[in-house]
Amino acid sequence: MADVRKHMIFHGRVQGVxxxxxxxxxxxxxxxxxxxxxxxxxxxxxxxxxxxxxxxxLMKGLNRNQFIQIDWIDTEEKETETESSFEVKY
Incomplete structure (x- = not known):
């Protein structure tokens, strides 16, 4: 099964939680x-x-967190990239 890449913007109570x-x-x-x-x-x-x-x-897991409240998500498909991990950017 081929990999996909998604660019997502989460709106709601999503910061500081x-x-x-x-x-x-x-x-x-x-x-x-x-x-x-x-x-x-x-x-x-x-x-x-x-x-x-x-x-x-992953989306189901984020929605299970009692402190996170996602009101909506803007999603766009992107070209896949070569990378080896998932990181937090600052």
């Missing part, structure tokens, strides 16, 4: 690559790459 670190640990446990970063407007931007089914599992 452990979103980035939850995303990092979930993504790494699922062998997904990419990055996640807080933006100044209160959103969180993430690029994640891997099997579509595993990206879906």
């Amino acid at each position: 452990g979103f980035r670190y939850t995303a990092k640990y979930l993504a790494r446990s699922m062998n997904l690559t990419g990055w996640v970063k807080n933006e100044y407007d209160g959103t969180v931007v993430m690029e994640v790459q891997g099997r579509e089914a595993m990206i879906f599992e």
